[in-house]
Amino acid sequence: MVTVQEEEEGIRPYGPGKFSTILDSYAYEMIPDYGGADEEASFDDGRLYSLIRLDKNARELIREVAEDNGDSLTDDEDEFLEESVAVILFERSDGTVEASWFSDMEKADEEWGVVEEDATREGDET
Numbered sequence: 001m002v003t004v005q006e007e008e009e010g011i012r013p014y015g016p017g018k019f020s021t022i023l024d025s026y027a028y029e030m031i032p033d034y035g036g037a038d039e040e041a042s043f044d045d046g047r048l049y050s051l052i053r054l055d056k057n058a059r060e061l062i063r064e065v066a067e068d069n070g071d072s073l074t075d076d077e078d079e080f081l082e083e084s085v086a087v088i089l090f091e092r093s094d095g096t097v098e099a100s101w102f103s104d105m106e107k108a109d110e111e112w113g114v115v116e117e118d119a120t121r122e123g124d125e126t
Contacts, residue, residue: 027087037051
């Protein structure tokens with residue numbers, strides 16, 4: 001039997017649809033089904049931002065999502081996941097999800113701060 005890891009290399013694209021990569025889709029699926037994001041910010045126009053801090057448990061949950069989907073991460077995806085400390089997922093009002101992966105927690109926190117400022121500013125305008 002050949003596993004997905006033996007057949008595939010690199011970070012696999014998701015293909016046409018909601019995500020850019022398969023890894024993005026597994027991180028997103030982790031939010032509602034495996035314990036949620038560390039922080040979220042929603043906007044009146046339907047945009048939703050989610051911050052996932054990638055500790056050992058979160059990484060294992062992403063691998064579990066892959067397994068539950070009958071898949072496993074490629075070596076490159078697994079290495080990328082191990083090098084990442086956070087991901088910010090942005091679900092646009094049309095349902096498309098963009099992911100920003102970070103290898104530096106300071107940069108992730110800085111980016112999340114911008115999201116929170118925007119959410120606060122929008123809340124002040126209403």
